[in-house]
Amino acid sequence: MVRVAILGASGYGGSELIRILGRHPEVRLVGFSSRAYAGRPLSAAWPQIDLNTPFAQVEEAVAEAELVFMALPNGIAMELAPRLVEEGRRVVDLSGDFRLPPDVYEAWYGIRHASPDWYPRARYGLTELFRDDLPGAELVANPGCYVTAASLALAPLVTAGLDGRVAVAAMSGVSGAGRDAGGTAFAEVNENLRPYKPAGRHRHTAEIEFNLARLRAQGRKVRTHGPAEARPLSFTPHLVPMTRGILVTAYVDPPRGVAPGELAELFGEFYAGERFVRLTEDLPQTKGVYGANTVWISPKLDERTGQIVVFAAIDNLVKGASGQAVQNMNVVLGYDEGLGLETHGLWP
């Protein structure tokens, strides 16, 4: 058993952690923080939860905790996480603070990094790709939602040297914007579809590029995620009128011709034994992984153009955030990797 606290428990990442950890047999939830709701019961923030357990301020929330999930805005973990670790707690951080080398982070996030020296001590938790970095980690940087889908879709091609020019079209439900996001009023989102931060303006672009560069440089070998030469790729997200789900459609121009059966075999070997990776001939549907920690991937060859198109679907709040955070905790603490997590989505 481990005593766990959730910081930022009044946001979507937080409520999803409550849902998942609530049924985790090895976890005891001992603290929930929320600046807005401190002192009030969980039910004040969450219509789906009828618990009187109160939200607390950070200090009180972490007091008894051995492991802390941080679901807070960017720029906070960089100061708080190191302190929590020095106090002997493990931290899984869902923000972007420790995902990228400090200089890259500062360039894309426009925030001065308060603890650049801590970057090497953090482990990057895209579980299926860098699992071996995690056991015993004190600080885990949990990947971005788009990053998780895009990196898992492209990793097999990159490690096989099949990635040439790459363009990624990503589509997400609105919960990815967070609970207090502007521009998400139902009346202006429903029956509407729109791109945003186009053509390389979204921060996740750098994180995807960095992951691919790391795989390109040395595959899945154990290492801290240090600097790496990144190749620019084209990334454009779209806002879709749904609550949950991300679909990534990745266009890859391979440096050489690819045989029809080659892709299925390549992906099959790359993800052999991965319980949260579903590979099918059928094309992914986001609803097929609704509420589950599964990533559903299907690579296709466009025989007319020779281009490879890879489709990947995840639930942005589960595999794209809180589910993968729990999966990482499981690996860090040596638990069965699937504890508390589901592989089948809610349908209909």
Add this chain to the structure above:
Amino acid sequence: MVRVAILGASGYGGSELIRILGRHPEVRLVGFSSRAYAGRPLSAAWPQIDLNTPFAQVEEAVAEAELVFMALPNGIAMELAPRLVEEGRRVVDLSGDFRLPPDVYEAWYGIRHASPDWYPRARYGLTELFRDDLPGAELVANPGCYVTAASLALAPLVTAGLDGRVAVAAMSGVSGAGRDAGGTAFAEVNENLRPYKPAGRHRHTAEIEFNLARLRAQGRKVRTHGPAEARPLSFTPHLVPMTRGILVTAYVDPPRGVAPGELAELFGEFYAGERFVRLTEDLPQTKGVYGANTVWISPKLDERTGQIVVFAAIDNLVKGASGQAVQNMNVVLGYDEGLGLETHGLWP
């Protein structure tokens, strides 16, 4: 005034024609056909219409008509349209039957073409690109929905020789599948997003390629749409949980470097004076053209990769089908091109 009949008036293309032509000052609707509803009032098929005018069989519906809109499944117009024209009627056909050279059509549609000799007599109605072919036309082939958005997004680049490799990600609301389509049950479409007919399997791929080839060969000069050398492009459609709207995100690798301001200027000149083309710095939103005949286009340069990304949004049932069909009728008959059509969408 012109006496107009609508064939296939119990489908979405048909009901949209009823809505638009109902307020067209120069049109008198004299016939509505529907195999399923013949003999019953329009209100039996359409909750939004409380007219007792009955649906009829084709012969009765066209009896008094000078111009006929055909919103029927592929394979019917190829036999019926020539007869109607020979009887002295004009035809605007919303099916795919006369959009492509017969051999290309047969390859993609798997239907033997019954009137290949009529293909040269048809005019292709992507109004903004091939307007000069239309005045006085006896038979108009109305473009596909995806084709309209993608061709208008890419045309300025193609005519400027700026199109290298092209990959198109298209996203559509479910009304595009038609009224009787399977796989569109609310419970399995809502909160779901999925690609379909990926990597060049969708028929519209050929029609887009053909339009670009024609522009490449000789720009917008007057001609019948004869055979042309088409370059394969990558096209993948996605089904989005909304009723109306298509967004196209087109990735183009230009053969040379492009200057920041160059795209806005190029598109501005290409579409100068077009009342149904909206060019903005802001990114298009499908809801912004909801119910309108407008195509909203915004080209962007990805300065990190040198790639051009063009976004285009239309209402698939209006500019993507019935609205453009009426726009074409207006040009054919010499009416003001905007009669009956709207430029502003319904919001919220």
Add this chain to the structure above:
Amino acid sequence: MVRVAILGASGYGGSELIRILGRHPEVRLVGFSSRAYAGRPLSAAWPQIDLNTPFAQVEEAVAEAELVFMALPNGIAMELAPRLVEEGRRVVDLSGDFRLPPDVYEAWYGIRHASPDWYPRARYGLTELFRDDLPGAELVANPGCYVTAASLALAPLVTAGLDGRVAVAAMSGVSGAGRDAGGTAFAEVNENLRPYKPAGRHRHTAEIEFNLARLRAQGRKVRTHGPAEARPLSFTPHLVPMTRGILVTAYVDPPRGVAPGELAELFGEFYAGERFVRLTEDLPQTKGVYGANTVWISPKLDERTGQIVVFAAIDNLVKGASGQAVQNMNVVLGYDEGLGLETHGLWP
């Protein structure tokens, strides 16, 4: 022709007025006010509008106007409208300020009425019920959205003395809450349904009661809407995951037995010749009047309980707000009542 200004043009009521008046043959729009957007173009607030016409402050917006639509929060018109009228302008007010006797208004709205003496000068614009009050009116109080649907559903029963106990279940899309409303985030509205302000807590309760009392007292005879003895009725609104539309289901226990055919006949006579009232055997659907100014009504007798159940559907932004406001303007100025308005909804 009349020169018209819209105050509160950056809200939903305002944008719907822009859409409808934009195609009104007798209207010239000369001013648009918005505190938030003053100085910026209409397109800054509205993705569906690509006009550079700027929003202005109130004074500038009304400068040239002969008639002013006020789509502002409650409590503003009570001060501004009288001044505009004294300056020789006509006013159609979409707020609640002049709908109820000042004492009733103050009790339900918790706002002290600044111009109680102006109440008798206002005319109440539920067009089909009180049309004869409107010609030449200087100040029109436009009804609430729920009020319009519920009053039209119940009016025939009330005037026929068939209303006993009345309970109204009303369901509305979220646009009714206005553009800046909290609690309308897509992620928490989609796949969700909830009642609010239950059991007589919603302000529209009083307005419905007042309308029925007025009809009960003297039917549709001409009069200013003076005080009247109101009978309490039960009213509960529900928030439905859609943008537009209100459906009212009204339960009425008649004081005497009702014959099967009696209701259709009663409603048919009551609304004879009304172009915006659709009476059918079929049950109303909100989408059937989407974007239209129509109210779709169907009364049913529950033969097992003897209870009458009346269903009525409107588009809350059209017949429930801006459309009826334009309908009222048409009557006030002696134009054809239907100018600028549609009777058929957008489908699908």
Add this chain to the structure above:
Amino acid sequence: MVRVAILGASGYGGSELIRILGRHPEVRLVGFSSRAYAGRPLSAAWPQIDLNTPFAQVEEAVAEAELVFMALPNGIAMELAPRLVEEGRRVVDLSGDFRLPPDVYEAWYGIRHASPDWYPRARYGLTELFRDDLPGAELVANPGCYVTAASLALAPLVTAGLDGRVAVAAMSGVSGAGRDAGGTAFAEVNENLRPYKPAGRHRHTAEIEFNLARLRAQGRKVRTHGPAEARPLSFTPHLVPMTRGILVTAYVDPPRGVAPGELAELFGEFYAGERFVRLTEDLPQTKGVYGANTVWISPKLDERTGQIVVFAAIDNLVKGASGQAVQNMNVVLGYDEGLGLETHGLWP
């Protein structure tokens, strides 16, 4: 451990049983039937399930089963269930076949009952109301979805003699219509709201009336559900543009005045200790019980009219169908009543 088969596993009731029983610690799923999918894997019918386990015909599916869930159309269980029971299996039937006395059933369902003599042997599984009938039952009739919400909302009032005239407005997501239902196309359901089977035409009316009559006659005492004198009530369902969820708004005119605090106390006592009943001051939201087996109830007094309005929300596929079926199985077999079931919904 119990070996369980699911008949009708390719319908929504069936897939929800697979999801819930899949995590039930005491259940081993040994058979799945589907006429349409027999011989094909579960994944052929269900995008959310990637199991190769095949669907079978009924006989094969039940071969090893000790307990059988029947999620089949009305009219089948009446013949099949008795045989399965005689073969020594327990049956939980989700259809309407054994919910009502045969004569009432035949009058409302228009189906001749094949096994009227088996009706007395069936136990009616509205768990919170008739739990004591269930232990050891061989055949359980699982209640209708609307019936569950409405009966639980009204039961405390009925047993306290506080129910006078009752009118129920019920609103449901479209999954309630089943997977193959017509009239549920996304393009015609989204942005649409409509009543159906109004004023006592829906079959669930009789089942609610019957439950209330039974409670009125003798409260929650143990008994088979025999004939009982039913009072007609007014019931009208509405179709809401969402997939899951039922909200019931019940209007009750009490025979005597009710004190403000009286309702909360009455409901609190009636449902004391019920883990799946959530009673709050806050009004229920369907999304608050999304995927959970919880019924969320809030009774309100309308002090202006003296009327009681009770709100109740459930997930129609869980507490309204498959979840309650599992809850009933747990009671029948003496397991902990909550095994496999959740009390917290998915949010957002």
